[in-house]
Amino acid sequence: TSSKAKFVFSLLRIIANSANSVVDITRILQEYGISEQNISRINLEAAKRAKYKDDGDHAFDVISDQNVPDLSEKNKVKEIHSMLSQFIVLAKNNPVSTTLYKIIRTETNVYKGIANDNTIENYIERSVLSDIISSAYDLEAINSSATIGDFLDFVEQLVKFDVETDRGLGGEDAVQVSTVxxxxxxxxxxxxxxxxxxxxxxxxxxxxxxxxxxxxxxxxxxxxxxxxxxxxxxxxxxxxxxxxxxxxxxxxxxxxxxxxxxxxxxxxxxxDVKPEQNASVDFTKIPALAAQSVSTSFDAIEILKSQKVTNAIAQMQSGQVQSAIESMMDLAKIKYFQEKKKLEGFDLGKFAIKSSDDIEGLLNGTISERKKFS
Missing domain, CATH: 3.30.160.800 (Double Stranded RNA Binding Domain)
Structure with a gap:
């Protein structure tokens, strides 16, 4: 999972429900360098305030007033609360896609911090962040008045669908890779x-x-x-x-x-089990392989390219033209990166979108044919 995406979704969960956000506030405080001691003090104060109440975990209230014993870094905590409050107002007054674009692209360093780093890892990070914004457009095509809470539910359903689909694709004769x-x-x-x-x-x-x-x-x-x-x-x-x-x-x-x-x-x-002497263990030492001259470091790009092609086709078939165009623009970037081994110098303006010269005639012809049979 993308670390940048985790940060963004923590912000979104706070925006959607600031009254119950202690876990995500903790993540944001850590991201902005607040010490573990101060985070512990904030969480302790929040727990005290919430002990005999059922109106939330009070973490957002604590970083608002900073009335916490022995709390240092108050100015930094105040700035973080101010940022979160601005995002809450931003979300109330704007569509989900606009809110996400501003949070990811302009109001934080989430994207700007890796915008000029052309390593494959950060290229994939940027792609994930762009996909989050694209998902917001997809949701708005279904529900134009969607909220951040609706978006979080939407993404959760997409993730559940992916997990269920992946489990069914393996079959018996397949290698499955997972964590313990x-x-x-x-x-x-x-x-x-x-x-x-x-x-x-x-x-x-x-x-x-x-x-x-x-x-x-x-x-x-x-x-x-x-x-x-x-x-x-x-x-x-x-x-x-x-x-x-x-x-x-x-x-x-x-x-x-x-x-x-x-x-x-x-x-x-x-x-502890002494594998070399243990009769129940077949211990084998395999000699190191010679270094391969062919690098496989760009295999991840082919995977990303395949995903974008699949996305573009599915988006066109479902009528999500804007998202399909964005996927094709990403494919243009991928092609440039494969050729140049960098993104520096890529000009999106050269990615011209031009309709076929005879499309107007074909469409008019279709209208004429319909009139014949009406």
Whole structure:
């Protein structure tokens, strides 16, 4: 998932329902560099205010008045609240597409911060942000008076549809790629759990300072120290991945990462079972492959290109002409990037949209034919 898109959707959820937005406000505060200590103080104050009320989580109220014990960075918090308030007013007075365009393109650094960075990662980020705006146009074609809340519901339905469709496309003879968490409840004849390496399983533990209200902590307080409990949870996650296999399970790890001079070790969880001496384990060490001369770094562009072609066709078939034109403009950018290996110098003005010379005659002829049979 795009990090820029997550930021945008946090803003949208705050706009749609500022009274219940503590999670998204926390994300925005983190994005703008507010310290974890101050975020914890804000959340603690919000929890106190909401304790005996049922009118929301009060996080937005707290960043509004900043009446929080020991709170520093008040000016920065005030600026963030002012920005969010302006976005709420913006959404009330404008269509969803206009609101999204201004938030993404002009009122924040979401797009501007990566506009001139022509790495493939940021090119894809920009494409995702453009697709969000296009989705707003698609919704307005259905509901011209749609709100930000309607847009969030619309996107949620699109995501659900994609998930359901993807699950049905795999078939039996196909490779499915997922995270361990996404694989819960599923089983496969053969499973590969990759990168079971040191610093991956378990990940490096980082102590986090945050406040958990007492009524939420009841019954879930870990029995061990946080770092010990963290490693136990990491072991449980690996266990989930391993137990997805019905017939065969492969656990792999690299002895060295590309571009890293340091050697790499297996996860301590693998070392614990002593795979080289364990009769139940078929341990194989595969020699490193020679570096390939042909780069595959632009495979992602072909995937993106295919998606845009599919989108353009579907949009034309459903009468979404504006969205189809935008998809075709994106295809022009992709073609330019493939040829030049950069977007610098791309001129959208050269992407001329010209109708066929005889389209007017054909349309008039169609009208004449209709009159004959009327």
């Amino acid at each position: 968490h996404q694989s819960k409840g599923l089983e496969f004849k053969v499973v590969f759990v990759v990168d079971v390496a040191a610093r991956k399983f378990p990940l490096k533990y980082t102590e986090k300072q945050f406040y958990v209200p007492d009524d939420l902590a009841k019954g879930v307080k870990p029995s061990a120290a946080p770092d010990v409990e963290f490693k136990r949870e990491e072991r449980r996650i690996l266990y989930v991945g391993m137990t997805r296999a019905i017939d065969r399970l492969f656990l792999t790890y690299p002895t060295q990462y590309e571009g890293n001079k340091r050697g790499n070790k297996a996860s301590k969880y693998l070392i």
